[in-house]
Amino acid sequence: MSLLIYGAYGYTGRLVARRAAEKDLAPTLAGRNAEKLRAVAREVDLPHRAFALGDTTALREAVSEADAVLHCAGPFARTARPMVEACLHEGAHYLDITGEIEVFEYVASQEARAVEAGVMLMPGVGFDVVPTDCLAAYLAQQQPGAQYLELAILATGGGVSGGTAATAAMNAGRGGAIRKDGRITRTPAAWRTRCADFGRGPTDVTSIPWGDVVTAWHTTGIPNIITYAKLPDAAVRLLKASNYAGPLLRARPVQSFLEAFAKERASGPDASTRRTAQSFVWGQARTGSGRAVTARLSAPETYTLTARTALESAERVRDGHADPGFQTPAGHFGTDYILDFEGTRREDLP
Ligand SMILES: NC(=O)c1ccc[n+]([C@@H]2O[C@H](COP(=O)([O-])OP(=O)(O)OC[C@H]3O[C@@H](n4cnc5c(N)ncnc54)[C@H](OP(=O)(O)O)[C@@H]3O)[C@@H](O)[C@H]2O)c1
Structure with missing residues (x-):
């Protein structure tokens, strides 16, 4: 094999x-x-x-x-x-x-x-999507008939690789995405915030277009899905600003520059950082009448x-x-x- x-x-x-x-x-x-x-x-x-x-x-x-x-x-x-x-x-x-x-x-x-x-x-x-997909499946089992699923991630003490930064840069200016009534629906970038408890106190998280809007739907059948992450304030401001600069950010020369810039600056966490950093996932599934179940996961560093x-x-x-x-x-x-x-x-x- x-x-x-x-x-x-x-x-x-x-x-x-x-x-x-x-x-x-x-x-x-x-x-x-x-x-x-x-x-x-x-x-x-x-x-x-x-x-x-x-x-x-x-x-x-x-x-x-x-x-x-x-x-x-x-x-x-x-x-x-x-x-x-x-x-x-x-x-x-x-x-x-x-x-x-x-x-x-x-x-x-x-x-x-x-x-x-x-x-x-x-x-x-x-990391995207094994822990989030498993939490989504767990919440769906705990709350049969759920219509709404929200998932949030938090990564602490780590860093970002060139490839992750380049992938994020490639998607700059494309806004956000959620699943609404079973369909992927575009939204403005960072259009929504909410509070999530990862076990480190209430934390504000911002909507991001995470892969679970596809995978969690396939896994659970829940038709409305929003995914969030804890982002630095500067990143939230940039994402919001990108809503006014979408066509510019998507222009090929700007994309190439952003990707190269991101790749050059992000080298990924070193071995000692990877040992101490952690990741967290929070999730909530809700029925149409508002009955909700909530759970969270803690896990090693994302890479x-x-x-x-x-x-x-x-x-x-x-x-x-x-x-x-x-x-x-x-x-x-x-x-x-x-x-x-x-x-x-x-x-x-x-
Ligand atoms: N889902 C998750 O949780 C998760 C976690 C980690 C990484 N990722 C994703 O995985 C990807 C790689 O991340 P990384 O951290 O390993 O980044 P990286 O250090 O930049 O490595 C990217 C690798 O992809 C190769 N590559 C890029 N375009 C290629 C192409 N057209 N043909 C052949 N090879 C190509 C690069 O080769 P060259 O050096 O020759 O260009 C390099 O080996 C990124 O998209 C990142 O977002 C996802």
């Missing part, structure tokens, strides 16, 4: 590769830059093959030798399509660590082809958790725990999947 990890020399890909080596999983590492890839492969002593996603022959050849692919090269709006196509063509299961709404939507739209090909497609096996959940998910799928079609983490692995990871804890709130 073999696993291909693409994007293995990126910040997150490297964490995944190191963990794979620690666990003796023997995946093949891949990426487009032969030199950078060789450096990681040498560090972790794993086989590697370099190819660009645009090289369809090399991509298909590599995927044809894998039972499952864990795609770690993003922004996924630019990279998911060729890899999903190769997986469907070669019959390999597909997993990635995206948090991008349009990517979840695109992958979900491939459901019929995936079923026909006997291939499982599971985007979002990182540490991403490496663990992504690799564990890929390992399980590679070993045959796969159902063809589009799958969400909690829908497939179960509501309590997140509790399998060291350092995670779920708590009901009054």
